[in-house]
Amino acid sequence: MDSFDTTHKRKLISWPVLALMDFVTVIGFDDIIYNFKNQGLATISEWVIMLALYVVPYEMMVGQLGSTFSDTTGGLTSWIRHTSGDKMGYFMAWAGWVCALPYLVDVANSTVVSFGWLFAGNNSYEDKMNNWTFALLTAVVFIIFIFFQHRFANSLQILSVIGGGAMFIITV
Structure with a gap:
């Protein structure tokens, strides 16, 4: 059973939208172009490692803190x-x-x-x-x-x- 009452609707962000938000705000499109130009195909493995070690944990922490303190605006x-x-x-x-x-x-x-x-x-x-x-x-x-x-x-x-x-x- 869901812990939300009927007056509050659950707002969910789909995974593709969340991934695009992470990509644009944390990594950015321009970073990929610069690194690919300077390092070639080797940069792809670096982005996969960074995604696993930084972006996903960062997003999980922000999601947890944002849901825990949902009433604060700071x-x-x-x-x-x-x-x-x-x-x-x-x-x-x-x-x-x-x-x-x-x-x-x-x-x-x-x-x-x-x-x-x-x-x-x-x-x-x-x-x-x-x-x-x-x-x-x-x-x-x-x-x-x-x-x-x-x-x-x-x-x-x-x-x-x-x-x-x-x-x-x-x-x-």
């Missing part, structure tokens, strides 16, 4: 706070912020570079800019992303669909 920070205390939860939030900051700046940098390719058709646009201009454009893109996130309630889902769909189409 993700990993809330899970660490509930299992290890407030100080470790605070440290996890700080570490997550510190680790995410270079990624966010890299996304803004990549957007500036992508617009350069869009306008010039090659990488000459970014070569003509000095560092100050590039940094200023990166800051403008960063502020636009913050404004977009603040202004639209479901902007993260919209940007995820656009970015994930573009990544999939370009990879294919």
Whole structure:
């Protein structure tokens, strides 16, 4: 007998969808292309080993913690706070912020570079800019992303669909 009562419906993610989510978020399509280009067919065995030793255990841990603390909305920070205390939860939030900051700046940098390719058709646009201009454009893109996130309630889902769909189409 199922332990859920009739007011709560069980939400399940199918294995193919879960595998694609893992693949795109943890590994990514671009990592496979780079490694395959640099290492050849040997990279396939490395991805199988990484899948068995990292991706599957990672997904099982996240699934267990997510189902155990389903009422919390802070993700990993809330899970660490509930299992290890407030100080470790605070440290996890700080570490997550510190680790995410270079990624966010890299996304803004990549957007500036992508617009350069869009306008010039090659990488000459970014070569003509000095560092100050590039940094200023990166800051403008960063502020636009913050404004977009603040202004639209479901902007993260919209940007995820656009970015994930573009990544999939370009990879294919």
